[in-house]
Structure formats: C-alpha cells, structure tokens
Amino acid sequence: MAKVTTVEQAMEIAADQTLIASCANTFSVGGLLVDDAGNVLHAMPNQVIKDGYTSDPTAHGERQLTDWYYANSKNLPEPSQITVVTSLDPCCMCTGAILTAGFKVLTAAYDTYSGINYDTKSDFPSLTPGMAKRAETRFGYPEVVDGVCYNRLAKGPENNVPAFTAKTIQGRTVALCENIFQATLASVRQQINNDLPFDQLGDILSLTSTDPIRVALSSKYAQALQYRSQAPFTPDEGLVPYLKAMMQYDITLGGKGQAVALLDHHGNLLLCKSGSESMSSIRTAFMEVTRTYAGLRRQLQMDGIKDTRKYLPHPKYCTFVFALGPMLDDEPRVRPDIGPLSQTQSFMELGAYGSTMEGALDTVNNPSPYQYVRSRMNADTLAAFCTKMPPLYSSEIKVNPIQVTNQGLIEGIG
Structure with a gap:
C-alpha cells in the first residue's frame, strides 16, 4: 500500500x-x-x-x-x-x-x-x-x-x-x-451525444422477438416491452404493476421503496429497476437504470449490431419515471422515507441525470424526460432548487423534474 x-x-x-x-x-x-x-x-x-x-x-x-x-x-x-x-x-x-x-x-x-x-x-x-x-x-x-x-x-x-x-x-x-x-x-x-436525430428512430416492437436487440434487452429486464403507454412521453396507469413490484423489491434490498422505469420515445417499457442499497447506499434505482441502459447499448454496438441506436435511442429521447419524486428541502419530516440520506441521494440522482444527458435536451420532441409519480416536496420549491444548480444542469440541460399527469398512475402508486 x-x-x-x-x-x-x-x-x-x-x-x-x-x-x-x-x-x-x-x-x-x-x-x-x-x-x-x-x-x-x-x-x-x-x-x-x-x-x-x-x-x-x-x-x-x-x-x-x-x-x-x-x-x-x-x-x-x-x-x-x-x-x-x-x-x-x-x-x-x-x-x-x-x-x-x-x-x-x-x-x-x-x-x-x-x-x-x-x-x-x-x-x-x-x-x-x-x-x-x-x-x-x-x-x-x-x-x-x-x-x-x-x-x-x-x-x-x-x-x-x-x-x-x-x-x-x-x-x-x-x-x-x-x-x-x-x-x-x-x-x-x-x-x-453522437446519436441519431429523432426522425430517424424506429419502433423496437417492429423487430422480431428473436432480434439481438430485443433478446439483449430482455436479458436485462424480463418484463421489457410488456407495457406501452397510450401516448408517447405520457406514462399512465398501466405502468403501476411494474413500478410497484420494483418498489417492493427495493425495500427488500435496503432501500426506501424507490423504483425507476425507462420508457422509449413510443412509450415502450425498456427497463424498470430497484436500487441495490444493501450493496452500496449510492446504488439507487436511477443509478441502476441509467448504468444498465448505457452498458446495454455499448455492448450491442461493440458486437456490431448496427441498428442499436435506432431502436435503443439516446436517453434524451426517453422518459425516466421515478416512483418517488426528489426530496431536496430542509423542512422537518416524519415519514421514514425522508431524511438527510434521502436528500443527498436525491441530489446525486439529479446530478446523475445531468451526466446521463451531458447536453441540451430535445424538448421539442420530448417535453418531459424526467417525471415522478409520488411527490415528496412542493413542485415550486423543487423547480426553484433546480435553477440554483451549476450552469450545466440549470442553463444547458435545464433539469426540470415534473409529476406525471395521469391520475390513475398517481393513485395506483399511492
């Protein structure tokens, strides 16, 4: 040493x-x-x-x-x-x-x-x-x-x-x-950010079930592509069972019941994961999802699968759906899922989202790439917090988590 x-x-x-x-x-x-x-x-x-x-x-x-x-x-x-x-x-x-x-x-x-x-x-x-x-x-x-x-x-x-x-x-x-x-x-x-423009992306459901891209995706998440939202970029109540299953699993692994789903530009469910906090308190659900997705795309491209970027698009074209919203204020709380650790983890995840994007978002095609279901802090306070982040996050990426609009999804998570 x-x-x-x-x-x-x-x-x-x-x-x-x-x-x-x-x-x-x-x-x-x-x-x-x-x-x-x-x-x-x-x-x-x-x-x-x-x-x-x-x-x-x-x-x-x-x-x-x-x-x-x-x-x-x-x-x-x-x-x-x-x-x-x-x-x-x-x-x-x-x-x-x-x-x-x-x-x-x-x-x-x-x-x-x-x-x-x-x-x-x-x-x-x-x-x-x-x-x-x-x-x-x-x-x-x-x-x-x-x-x-x-x-x-x-x-x-x-x-x-x-x-x-x-x-x-x-x-x-x-x-x-x-x-x-x-x-x-x-x-x-x-x-x-060397990826295809939005108008050149395809629908992964048009591939056969034996296509290498679909096979590789299913190996990372067995329920991949079993859900598709009724409208792109608008998660709905159909996502509830997938999120709830991973929320429960997160608790068994030492987390507070967080889960994060990743939907593509058509609303297809690509991944849904819990955290692995029994292994490391920074291995939260979002960290697991974004790392898994990047690793999957890299491996397929290294294997010579030329359509990888067409059917597994850059994350800026996707929607990350958090079961639990960020918690970033210092107000006293009594709920067990909120406290100093939740604060620093939420801040880490906001930063990790910025690292995943690493550049301006395509808000014309994807207006709300960071959504959450259950709110854990006032929306205006959260928005104001994001404006104080370093310029990469606040001025270029413009990180802006919002609550999902579908009431059935909100009520289903509880």
Whole structure:
C-alpha cells in the first residue's frame, strides 16, 4: 500500500489518473482515496467512455471510488476517516455520492460549469442549507503557492488528512488538472451525444422477438416491452404493476421503496429497476437504470449490431419515471422515507441525470424526460432548487423534474 505525506503527493497521483483518462478518450478527471494515516487505498480515472462508446454515464472518478469503498469496506476505515482526493471539483452527482457516504474531500481545480462550487467561492450555492453545512466541514480546497496565476488561498478544512505534513499544492499540478480536463471536454461530450436525430428512430416492437436487440434487452429486464403507454412521453396507469413490484423489491434490498422505469420515445417499457442499497447506499434505482441502459447499448454496438441506436435511442429521447419524486428541502419530516440520506441521494440522482444527458435536451420532441409519480416536496420549491444548480444542469440541460399527469398512475402508486 503506497503512502503519501503531503497533499501535493496525493494530488500528483490524482493528476496521473487524469492522464490515464485522457489516453482513453474520456473525461480527463481522476482521484484516489486516502486514509487519515496517508495510506493510498485506491486510485481511479474517469471511465464514462470505453472503446469509443458511452459505457457508464455515472463512471466519474469519485462515484467509482465510492462504490469501490462499499465493495471493500470490511477491511477499510470508516468513511469519516477517508478523504477523496480529486483533480476536479466534484459534480452534483459525485457531491451527492460523497455526502451520502460520509467522506472528506480535497480538490485541485475548480470546474466553473458543472462543479459543486462553480462560483469558486466554496459556498456550495446549489445545496440546501443543511447539506451545505455538512459539505463545508468536509470539502477542502488547498492553498496553491508558487507565484503564478493559479495561486489561491485555502478554503474549507485544511486538516482533512492529519498525516499530511504539508498542505499546499503547486500551481503546475492545478494547471494540469484544470487544462487537461478542458482540453478533452468538448470531444467527449460530442461522443456521448453522437446519436441519431429523432426522425430517424424506429419502433423496437417492429423487430422480431428473436432480434439481438430485443433478446439483449430482455436479458436485462424480463418484463421489457410488456407495457406501452397510450401516448408517447405520457406514462399512465398501466405502468403501476411494474413500478410497484420494483418498489417492493427495493425495500427488500435496503432501500426506501424507490423504483425507476425507462420508457422509449413510443412509450415502450425498456427497463424498470430497484436500487441495490444493501450493496452500496449510492446504488439507487436511477443509478441502476441509467448504468444498465448505457452498458446495454455499448455492448450491442461493440458486437456490431448496427441498428442499436435506432431502436435503443439516446436517453434524451426517453422518459425516466421515478416512483418517488426528489426530496431536496430542509423542512422537518416524519415519514421514514425522508431524511438527510434521502436528500443527498436525491441530489446525486439529479446530478446523475445531468451526466446521463451531458447536453441540451430535445424538448421539442420530448417535453418531459424526467417525471415522478409520488411527490415528496412542493413542485415550486423543487423547480426553484433546480435553477440554483451549476450552469450545466440549470442553463444547458435545464433539469426540470415534473409529476406525471395521469391520475390513475398517481393513485395506483399511492
């Protein structure tokens, strides 16, 4: 097990991971987990893109490190004794994952478009006051000193890793972390959105049941294509049994009864999943759905199935239907499915939705791609919350969860 004694040494490892990511033609971001004694537990690069295809839109370094921790936690210290050292300010998804897990954070470079402190003030403008208070005690931005334009004073806690004997980082390290990310950003986002236009999409039900696309889809979800909404982009009461079955399953796996269905542009049910929170508290239902869908599309394309994008469209043409809506306020609650953990998970899911889209939505053809059935907070409060998210989410993607309009579906979920 490697050991680091300064924050600069740790940041250099994170910077090395950005190089690995850059060579793989994915977002050039990387990070590592360090315990309070300075032991490097694990390091990972971003892995959103693999072999030229979107493999997992949630595979940011910090999210992957969090899942790695849960998979190996029996032999590791508590999260409060571990710091995520990352090359770039965490996005909303990764911030939610970090707060859910309970890690500390040290960040090299700011990200003024999608980072949680996009204003570079370390004031967490996108979080609720309760979440921001927790983040302020965990997220550190070390001092940068070497006499050039990257200099900055330290913000946040300076003693996240007690074993560190020096707590400043060099401008060249920050410059590498910032500029290598910027250099790859446009090309990677273009790759993620390299899909067919809406008018070239087909209906998956026109394929035979033995078509490789349908066979692969059914292998991920046995009930795939057994439901189709009466109108595109308008889920109705026919979706109730599929959502309710997964809501119950979610409870058996340690969740709070969440389930997420994915409908295509015709209203066909592609996937419906619960979370896997007994394995990891960040493996929520939405995370499972979006990761499964991306992995399915990648595998089919790698297998040479040329019509994959025609019949399994980009997620921006689909509708994600959450059984339970987001919960993102600090009001006292008495229901067991609402609390600090639900808050940070909901925030993570909003961010993960943004990572799944990674670009402007097609609201002309698909006006409401993010819908929920049971409301858990006031709709106006939710809409106002989304406008405070970093520019990627609030200005470009314009994340806007809305409640489904079908009363039978609402009443069926209860």
